[in-house]
Amino acid sequence: MDFGFTDEQRALADKVRAFAEERIAPGAARHDRDGTFMPGFFTELGRAGLTGLGIPAEHGGSGLGAVEVGIAVEELAKAEVTACYPVLNAALIGGIIDRSGTEEQKAAWLPAVAEGQSVVALVLTEPEHGTDAAAIGLRAERADDGWVLTGTKTSIMLGFHATHGLVFARTGDDGARGVTAFYLPLDRAGIERERLRDLGARAGGRATLEFDHVTAADDEVVGGEGEGFVGVMRGFDHSRALIAVMAAASAQAALDDAMAFARERTAFGKTIGQHQGVAFPLVEHATRVHAARLLAYEALWRKDAGLEHRVEANMAKWWAPRVGVEATHQALLTFGHRGWSDEHPISRRMRDAIGPEIADGTENATKLVVARQLLGREHAP
Ligand SMILES: Cc1cc2nc3c(=O)[nH]c(=O)nc-3n(C[C@H](O)[C@H](O)[C@H](O)COP(=O)(O)OP(=O)(O)OC[C@H]3O[C@@H](n4cnc5c(N)ncnc54)[C@H](O)[C@@H]3O)c2cc1C
Structure with a gap:
């Protein structure tokens, strides 16, 4: 058993983190306020190789696996959750076209998706x-x-x-x-x-x-x-795990910020982190976020290994966004009144964290999928 990334995967994470910190994080508040990305954003994602990660090399991508797409989504989500959607969509739709499209369709469409020239919905x-x-x-x-x-x-x-x-x-x-x-x-x-x-x-x-x-x-x-419905449902086994990674990563970033604040802010003569009432909730949420992240990566790893991953992907999809919302809420509370301000990044994280609870299927929808797998269709709701 091995819980670590390979050297190449670590290098990819470093590269995407550097890109996200330099090109995305500084504009995240503006994207939220203006309701749009910076000009050229999609092609920039393409040039950075992020929309082509899972697209085969012969069609202009890097031909990497689901785990690598997860790594990219994880690093982007720490900077800005919304920036993940073009990468998620390219992976989901690129994957459907790659699996179900004709050779002509793949050659005609996939290179533009990989380059970020075609933005797909x-x-x-x-x-x-x-x-x-x-x-x-x-x-x-x-x-x-x-x-x-x-x-x-x-x-x-x-x-x-x-x-x-x-x-x-x-x-x-x-x-x-x-x-x-x-x-x-x-x-x-x-x-x-x-x-x-x-x-x-x-x-x-x-x-x-x-x-x-x-x-x-x-x-x-x-x-x-x-054949359309079957194709998209198989694609959801991938994208649901990616959304779970995204939710866990954003929550982790929120907790990291809250813990940094808890080391600095003092109340009653000590840092607030030294008050058990502040530290223990952060620990509890950090534990859940850690476990949700591992479950999501297990689903992606199983996909890459050619193993059945529907149960793990759907478990991760219902759980990680909920865990993420709760952890982000706790992080916001740690900031006291500052977290309530629109000027503070945690308030945007809180709002952004809720969408993944609904996108690609609600908690109930994904639990239905798991129930059918675990109980059998005839004994499930
Ligand atoms: C941020 C975001 C991004 C999205 N992106 C896309 C996208 O790119 N493309 C796209 O096509 N859609 C997208 N969606 C839509 C999303 O997939 C749907 O909202 C979702 O599938 C639920 O459908 P609905 O909203 O119509 O809810 P409904 O189906 O009307 O359900 C309403 C409520 O009833 C519950 N419910 C419904 N049926 C059952 C049942 N059988 N058992 C128990 N509970 C049930 C649901 O869980 C929900 O709580 C997005 C949504 C959000 C919020």
Whole structure:
């Protein structure tokens, strides 16, 4: 058994940490205030190799594993949670295209994703169907020379910024087998986008997308007609573990800041860290965050080892964001009134920490997946 990273993985962590500290952390408060990333942000992520980590080398990426993507997400999240979403989306959607796309599609699309030229969004959730994603209603109707898509998607992270979307549409009967995935440029005629006003992750440009008779070609279908839902669910086994790493890393950064403050701030003649009532809650949260991080990395490691990882990824996804929110809350309280101010980074971390509890499936949705695996489908809710 080995809990350590390899030399190469440590070098990657050092590189991403340096990039995040220099290029992302200084702008995090501005991203939050302005509700957008700095100009050129996505291509900068691409130049730093972060959007191409998991994309095969023959398609312009580095061909690294799920653990390496996790390492990048972890280091970015310490600087700014929202900065992780382009990397998460590139890993999730790049992975789906790599697994399910044709050779022509991979050659045409993946290099631009790796370079950060194509900013990709997962376009699944609808106003009427979220957790019950297999029930989506946006229709893709057969036309003479392809398809015509009509309907509404919402809550699409990066939806306002993205150049391309992996759009899930109903092409067949009710249920999962009637869903097809299309990879489409989001500036195509008939697509309107509207930003949502969010509690956190404000630079992420979460958006509602209206599709009004949007055309799609046959060679924009990914993985075949009726195969879309299966593809995305397999992808979630990867992205859910990544979100767990992200949540744990942000919480760890919050705890690190709180502990630094606890070493300096004095009250009643000693540092506040010397008061057990301050130190022990921080220790308890640090313990949970540590365990959640390990569980998330175990899921990523199992994926790279070719082992089943659905249970671990979904366990990590429900637990790490909750642990992260609770730890970040405790860190905020450690700062006293300072943590309540918009000027203090911990207040942004607190708001940003809540989104991962919902994104890619809520706590209940992921527990359902685990329950079906542990109890068996016939004995699970
Ligand atoms: C920060 C953020 C980023 C996101 N990014 C994306 C994205 O990029 N692309 C995308 O397509 N979507 C995205 N989403 C949407 C997200 O995937 C959905 O919000 C999520 O799947 C839940 O769907 P819903 O909000 O419609 O909730 P609903 O499905 O309406 O559920 C409402 C509540 O009921 C509970 N519930 C529902 N069904 C059950 C059940 N069977 N058993 C027990 N409880 C149940 C849920 O857990 C939830 O608490 C994002 C959301 C957030 C907050």
